[in-house]
Amino acid sequence: MNDPSHHHSLDELLEVLHQPAQPHELSQQSVVVDRMVAELPAAAPQGATAMKTFRLTRRAAILAAVAVASFSGVAAAATGVVSLPVGARTADVGPTSSTTSTTEAPTTTTEVSGSSASSTTVVTTASPSGVTTVATSTTLDSLTPTTVAGQAPAVVCEDGNHGATVSKVAHDTPPGPGHGAAVAAAAHSDCGKTGEDTEGDDDAADVDEADDSTHDSSVTTAPKTTTTTVAPSHGNESEGKGKNAGKGGNHGSSHNEGESGD
Amino acid sequence: MSGAAGEQARLDAARAGDREALGDLWRSHNAQLLRYLRGRHAGNADDVAQQVWLDVARGLPRFAGDADQFRPWLFTIAYRRLVDEWRQPRRHRELGMESPPERAIDDGPGDGLEWAVATIRRLPPALADAVALRVVADLDVSEIAEILGIPPGTVRVRVHRGLVRLRELLDPTQMDVTAEPVSTMKGVS
Numbered sequence: 001m002n003d004p005s006h007h008h009s010l011d012e013l014l015e016v017l018h019q020p021a022q023p024h025e026l027s028q029q030s031v032v033v034d035r036m037v038a039e040l041p042a043a044a045p046q047g048a049t050a051m052k053t054f055r056l057t058r059r060a061a062i063l064a065a066v067a068v069a070s071f072s073g074v075a076a077a078a079t080g081v082v083s084l085p086v087g088a089r090t091a092d093v094g095p096t097s098s099t100t101s102t103t104e105a106p107t108t109t110t111e112v113s114g115s116s117a118s119s120t121t122v123v124t125t126a127s128p129s130g131v132t133t134v135a136t137s138t139t140l141d142s143l144t145p146t147t148v149a150g151q152a153p154a155v156v157c158e159d160g161n162h163g164a165t166v167s168k169v170a171h172d173t174p175p176g177p178g179h180g181a182a183v184a185a186a187a188h189s190d191c192g193k194t195g196e197d198t199e200g201d202d203d204a205a206d207v208d209e210a211d212d213s214t215h216d217s218s219v220t221t222a223p224k225t226t227t228t229t230v231a232p233s234h235g236n237e238s239e240g241k242g243k244n245a246g247k248g249g250n251h252g253s254s255h256n257e258g259e260s261g262d
Numbered sequence: 263m264s265g266a267a268g269e270q271a272r273l274d275a276a277r278a279g280d281r282e283a284l285g286d287l288w289r290s291h292n293a294q295l296l297r298y299l300r301g302r303h304a305g306n307a308d309d310v311a312q313q314v315w316l317d318v319a320r321g322l323p324r325f326a327g328d329a330d331q332f333r334p335w336l337f338t339i340a341y342r343r344l345v346d347e348w349r350q351p352r353r354h355r356e357l358g359m360e361s362p363p364e365r366a367i368d369d370g371p372g373d374g375l376e377w378a379v380a381t382i383r384r385l386p387p388a389l390a391d392a393v394a395l396r397v398v399a400d401l402d403v404s405e406i407a408e409i410l411g412i413p414p415g416t417v418r419v420r421v422h423r424g425l426v427r428l429r430e431l432l433d434p435t436q437m438d439v440t441a442e443p444v445s446t447m448k449g450v451s
Contacts, residue, residue, distance in 0.1 A: 019374075026289060032288060037281050
């Protein structure tokens, strides 16, 4: 059946393929088994090492990813603080601070309101806008300077008299569409009232450190506060604070700084 | 010790690095492995088989199967080695080198075996794979399907067609082979 020229059957072929191992098929046993024995002990440790290395690498990768993620978050926050104006920094530090800062904006405005209609507008805008977006804050910034220009000296809340503050706003604000709003803002403000927020006054020093002029005029503070783009974080609070627009610049600002300091 | 238990004990001993157990494993499977490799165009079947056994030694500590699963695992390694081998000649041809000449049908010892594997080599590759793993390696359809990465039904069809084709090759007068079902062939279930 080994003669290729002879016609074999399939059965014969299968028989041949199933025949026991031939001597020449087992001739290399010692060589191969020797090499297998040599490979086998080496294989186990290598495999184990490889697996350990893999696991360690994977853990390191995970840790690195977590670290990068957390650091990037911090970096992002830091970036936000840095990019904002000095006064705004306080607000960015924390949500709580943000709220306070929002309050400041209206306060300053109120002071100003006595001098011009535009300031009144500012007040109105301040509350809701702060809540909404950064763009709004930009608006505030642009408005603030205008308001500030004429009103810096008009700060009423210096003596801490709420009634006097409201009265002054009522008298100083020319009759018109913004008059009622300005007075209302002043009336709703905490200016001159003694309350939990008082401690903020002490913290005003922080602001002063950032900007010396702040203490003298609420105006200075106002821009910072206004910058408060921060407002978005505390929409509700900012709205509520917005009603406090009548507060004195320092008073409001002190709130911001104090909370931010925390 | 019963056959199955003995096989398992031998495998465990080989896994632990026992030289005698490794030798037993080699003796039990090397002949089938060589025939399979020769039937599938391995340029140098002895060298490829040696590489397969070294792969087995390296992978044995991690091999979690029992004695029944050892042979499918061995031929899985062999098949992958073959695939690597087939790629090399192609590279040789691309470089202008000739692929190794096929063995003559009747040269060397055991020329009956050479004739048999040479006949399998004449099959189209897809059919030769299925037939060699079924007939030479004695694996079942599901094991072959897993090795080749094809559905079991496809394996059955290829084995059937391969055996029909072999019959045609062995007896050219039986060109119309469709009459006889493959399942009646000896050694093929």
